[in-house]
Amino acid sequence: MDWVSVPLQTDLQWSLQFARLPELGAALVLSMAVGFERQFRGKQAGVRTHALVGLGSALFMLVSKYGFADLLGTTGIGLDPSRIAAQIVSGIGFLGAGIIVFRSDAVRGLTTAASVWLTAAIGMACGGSLFALAGVVTAAYFLVVFVGPLLSRLTHPVGSAELQIEYRDGQGLLRDIVEVITSRQWRISRLRTGTHRTDPGYVAVFIAAEGGTDSGDLLDAVASVEGVRSVDWADDEDSSS
Missing domain, CATH: 3.30.70.260 (ACT domain)
Structure with missing residues (x-):
C-alpha cells in the first residue's frame, strides 16, 4: 500500500464534503419555504417536517453519488448510483401515507402529503446539483397552491x-x-x-x-x-x- 497516498485521499474526501454543502443549503432553504406555506395554513406537516424531508433527501443523493467513491475500481465491486435515489421515492410514500386521513366520508391531507413528496424531489434535485430545476419546481408549487383556491372560488356552485x-x-x-x-x-x-x-x-x-x-x-x-x-x-x- 502506498501510505503516502492515504493522507492525500483523506484531504480530498474532506474537500469534497465541504464542496457539497451548497447542495444541502439549497435543499434546506427551498424545503423550509414549502413547509412554511403548509404551516401557515395550519396543516399537519409544517416547516420541520418538510425541512427534514428535503434535507434528508439531498443527503441521500449526495451519499448515493459520492459516498462510495473509494470503492470504485475495486475488483468484484460494481456500484449503481441511482439505487439510493430510487429508494427515496419509495420510502417517502410511507411518510405521505401517515399524513392522509379518511374521516367523515372525506379524504384529508392529500395536498400536504403531495407537498412532502414534492419536497423530497426538491431535495433530491438539490443533492444532484440541479438547482435551477429545484428552484423552478418550488416556484411552481406556490403557483399551484395559490391559484388553486382562486379556481375553487370561481367554480363553486x-x-x-x-x-x-x-x-x-x-x-x-x-x-x-x-x-x-x-x-x-x-x-x-x-x-x-x-x-x-x-x-x-x-x-x-x-x-x-x-x-x-x-x-x-x-x-x-x-x-x-x-x-x-x-x-x-x-x-x-x-x-x-
Whole structure:
C-alpha cells in the first residue's frame, strides 16, 4: 500500500464534503419555504417536517453519488448510483401515507402529503446539483397552491357553500361566525364542531349554508372575523379537520 497516498485521499474526501454543502443549503432553504406555506395554513406537516424531508433527501443523493467513491475500481465491486435515489421515492410514500386521513366520508391531507413528496424531489434535485430545476419546481408549487383556491372560488356552485373554519377554543367565536353568515342572507343547513386534530387548542367547525349568491364573499367575510385562524372550502382535499 502506498501510505503516502492515504493522507492525500483523506484531504480530498474532506474537500469534497465541504464542496457539497451548497447542495444541502439549497435543499434546506427551498424545503423550509414549502413547509412554511403548509404551516401557515395550519396543516399537519409544517416547516420541520418538510425541512427534514428535503434535507434528508439531498443527503441521500449526495451519499448515493459520492459516498462510495473509494470503492470504485475495486475488483468484484460494481456500484449503481441511482439505487439510493430510487429508494427515496419509495420510502417517502410511507411518510405521505401517515399524513392522509379518511374521516367523515372525506379524504384529508392529500395536498400536504403531495407537498412532502414534492419536497423530497426538491431535495433530491438539490443533492444532484440541479438547482435551477429545484428552484423552478418550488416556484411552481406556490403557483399551484395559490391559484388553486382562486379556481375553487370561481367554480363553486352558486347558492351553496361548505366551509371549514378554524379558531382558538374558548373565545366564543361561533356565535359571531353564525351571525356573519346569516346577515348575508345565507341559511345554515348543517353545522359540526370538533377539536382540531393536530392543535388541541383550536376548534374545527364545518358549516354548510344555502340560499346565498356569492360564496366567495361569504368566505372572505368569515375570514375577516377577528380570531378566525383559517377558512377554506370544506370539500378541499386538504382540509385539516
